[in-house]
Amino acid sequence: MIIILDAMGGDNAPIATIKGAVKAINEIDSEILLVGNEKIINEHVKKMYGKDSINEISEKLRIHNTTETIEMEDIPTQAIKHKKDSSMVVGFNLLKEGKGDVFISAGNSGALLTGATLIVGRIKGIDRPAIAPMLPSYKKGLMLMDAGANTNCKPLNLLQFAQMANIYLKKIYNVENPAIGLLNIGTEETKGNDLTKESYILLKESSKDLGINFIGNVEGRDAFTGEVDALITDGFTGNVFLKTIEGFGKLVKKSLTENLKKNIFTTLGAIPALPSIKRFSKTMDYKEYGGALFLGVKQPVVKAHGSSDEYLFYCTIKQAERFAKSGTVELIKEEFEKK
Secondary structure, eight states: OEEEEETTOSTTTTHHHHHHHHHHGGGSSSEEEEEEOHHHHHHHHHHHHSOSSGGGTOTTEEEEEOSBOOOTTSOHHHHHHHOTTBHHHHHHHHHHTTSOSEEEEOSOHHHHHHHIIIIIOBOTTOSOOEEEOEEEETTEEEEEEOSSSOSSOOHHHHHHHHHHHHHHHHHHSOOSSOEEEEEOSOSSTTOSOHHHHHHHHHHHHHHHHHTOEEEEEEOGGGTTSSSOSEEEOOHHHHHHHHHHHHHHHHHHHHHHHHHHTSSHHHHHHHGGGHHHHHHHHHHHOGGGGOSEEEETBSSOEEEOOTTOOHHHHHHHHHHHHHHHHHTHHHHHHHHHHTO
């Protein structure tokens, strides 16, 4: 199996992508193909590891040379069409041609979604692919779908998001009967805007036939109780929800650290609790869950966080291998193409 990694995508590329690949390579079965400027990548390899090429670190690490990079400020559609030798476009084409099994990029989100849809292609029967990150929840993970791919949705889109989330959670996380809720401002059936009210009715009517355990509306405050496995929403609401959670997590970490280091007494008092604090921190760290899957396209694509560091790329690479090995994309194809 070959993992295609956009070595030039993301705020911390290519240093973070290189370090993440090197850290992960001995813990996975796959090869990693770094797509990007070979000269620049190997210059960093020389500085960081004292090797002339990344292949000297491991035979499972290779480079596919490209000469262009899609920048964060580039207009997505134009970038995909005109930067043919960019690490992202070349990576997508390698995936489409069967020269790799999964593609990872932390680059321009709009370009990634455009490239995945135009180059890799939508699965027949799926109206709109969606971004599906995993978030920490009480004693488990919580899938959020959609987290930003589709700002304007129809009830059919949310129903399909629920179908894809259901397949993924059963296959990857072995959740026998995933509890799938609709993000809303109240739990009552009549709450929400036109989209949520119509989506509620459609999900309620269709769930039994589709094998979905739809538990109804879920308010944001109840999303992390451990009683919900997937939270379905439109991409605009989902992205706001996601960024709010990330920001709140940073606030908790910063406040906790400052209070523990406030004075000698708080520091000493915290020592017995350090193992529990570390376990809590690990549980709440979104990096542990890797990147966000782009579900609904014909081959596995993973969107890494734009600010991914070495550790997040390491986690995302391991996640991507599990995703590719699971056959989830084929199961989604079977589900939608049988209609």
